[in-house]
Amino acid sequence: xxxxxxxxxxxxxxxxxxxxxxxxxxxxxxxxxxxxxxxxxxxxxxxxxxxxxxxxxxxxxxxxxxxxxxxxxxxxxxxxxxxxxxxxxxxxxxxxxxxxxxxxxxxxxxxxxxxxxxxxxxxxxxxxxxxxxxxxxxxxxxxxxxxxxxxxxxxxxxxxxxxxxxxxxxxxxxxxxxxxxxxxxxxxxxxxxxxxxxxxxxxxxxxxxxxxxxxxxxxxxxxxxxxxxxxxxxxxxxxxxxxxxxxxxxxxxxxxxxxxxxxxxxxxxxxxxxxxxxxxxxxxxxxxxxxxxxxxxxxxxxxxxxxxxxxxxxxxxxxxxxxxxxxxxxxxxxxxxxxxxxxxxxxxxxxxxxxxxxxxxxxxxxxxxxxxxxxxxxxxxxxxxxxxxxxxxxxxxxxxxxxxxxxxxxxxxxxxxxxxxxxxxxxxxxxxxxxxxxxx
Numbered sequence: 001x002x003x004x005x006x007x008x009x010x011x012x013x014x015x016x017x018x019x020x021x022x023x024x025x026x027x028x029x030x031x032x033x034x035x036x037x038x039x040x041x042x043x044x045x046x047x048x049x050x051x052x053x054x055x056x057x058x059x060x061x062x063x064x065x066x067x068x069x070x071x072x073x074x075x076x077x078x079x080x081x082x083x084x085x086x087x088x089x090x091x092x093x094x095x096x097x098x099x100x101x102x103x104x105x106x107x108x109x110x111x112x113x114x115x116x117x118x119x120x121x122x123x124x125x126x127x128x129x130x131x132x133x134x135x136x137x138x139x140x141x142x143x144x145x146x147x148x149x150x151x152x153x154x155x156x157x158x159x160x161x162x163x164x165x166x167x168x169x170x171x172x173x174x175x176x177x178x179x180x181x182x183x184x185x186x187x188x189x190x191x192x193x194x195x196x197x198x199x200x201x202x203x204x205x206x207x208x209x210x211x212x213x214x215x216x217x218x219x220x221x222x223x224x225x226x227x228x229x230x231x232x233x234x235x236x237x238x239x240x241x242x243x244x245x246x247x248x249x250x251x252x253x254x255x256x257x258x259x260x261x262x263x264x265x266x267x268x269x270x271x272x273x274x275x276x277x278x279x280x281x282x283x284x285x286x287x288x289x290x291x292x293x294x295x296x297x298x299x300x301x302x303x304x305x306x307x308x309x310x311x312x313x314x315x316x317x318x319x320x321x322x323x324x325x326x327x328x329x330x331x332x333x334x335x336x337x338x339x340x341x342x343x344x345x346x347x348x349x350x351x352x353x354x355x356x357x358x359x360x361x362x363x364x365x366x367x368x369x370x371x372x373x374x375x376x377x378x379x380x381x382x383x384x385x386x387x388x389x390x391x392x393x394x395x396x397x398x399x400x401x402x403x404x405x406x407x408x409x410x411x412x413x414x415x416x417x418x419x420x421x422x423x424x425x426x427x428x429x430x431x432x433x434x435x436x437x438x439x440x
Contacts, residue, residue: 012060
């Protein structure tokens with residue numbers, strides 16, 4: 001990462017995520033009045049005076065809490081502080097300075113990094129509230145008054161932070177990263193997989209279902225290429241979603257699917273295949289994304305010589321609608337077969353991006369129609385004049401014929417199988433558009 005890094009830290013519910021969203025100009029972090037909504041580190045880019053820096057949103061720090069999740073949130077914030085070149089300490093003008101603010105400031109001073117105090121929720125224009133002056137007691141220099149909701153003072157804040165940053169003139173070069181969304185039901189091991197791949201505590205991992213809330217991007221470069229992995233919130237049944245935060249989380253997960261190139265569908269081998277697994281896979285399939293079925297926790301399953309073949313049969317039956325998706329049996333905990341997963345991701349992305357010449361397609365079409373005659377109805381026979389590829393991701397083919405109604409679904413499936421047989425296309429769905437001659 002060539003760009004300098006700014007970490008946004010502070011106690012819970014002071015408006016860190018609101019400030020983060022305002023600085024990067026997008027609604028990436030989930031914002032809610034409930035304390036402790038943000039848990040993992042969330043990255044974005046801020047541009048100011050023609051210079052770009054990375055900014056990290058962190059969960060609220062409770063220095064003296066023993067709660068498992070709060071403890072891990074504190075650890076995530078510490079990791080952000082370690083990687084940062086400058087730190088924004090966010091405080092709340094409305095509640096004034098509290099003991100936790102002083103504890104967090106003390107923790108930050110030990111890092112030796114430059115710190116800028118941001119006094120948030122100064123929503124009125126003009127002279128600041130008297131509570132603003134309390135924050136001089138932190139001993140971290142002049143505080144900056146900001147309203148993250150309205151955007152007041154964010155320019156002054158960035159001026160104060162940018163003084164401490166060094167910018168490189170070199171632009172980062174390299175191939176585009178493959179966007180990979182890791183999706184599945186809660187507790188399938190999505191965050192554990194990201195942590196194993198990055199060899200770091202990138203995401204909070206807990207046996208408590210629903211630990212991940214935001215969709216978290218992680219850039220990875222290895223011998224297989226560049227990948228942008230997105231860890232998403234576990235997708236539960238609609239009837240089991242009770243609070244607004246989870247609704248936002250699921251919306252973010254669906255958005256992650258939309259902007260991905262490849263979806264890795266995590267299945268918990270210890271629980272077996274559930275209806276929810278097929279529904280989650282259906283979201284990726286309907287979005288036309290390249291897909292891989294990753295059966296996780298395979299190390300925890302008691303096995304005999306038939307276990308894998310029986311599980312594969314069950315996968316084939318339950319995921320018959322996406323028979324193109326390769327199956328990889330992994331362990332996010334031990335790293336078993338993670339290399340096979342990367343190979344499958346690269347192959348699926350290449351297949352989804354494949355362009356086939358019209359001449360080759362029509363040669364294949366002639367052979368396929370000679371082998372199996374197109375269907376007929378009431379003396380009328382289907383005639384397919386030619387086919388062409390319209391787009392990629394997913395590969396989309398347009399067939400021009402005399403009568404679209406005669407182009408039966410079973411014959412479409414037969415032609416799809418012939419295309420897959422000839423060109424592979426493992427890991428990606430295929431779209432088929434039927435046009436009658438003269439259609440626009």
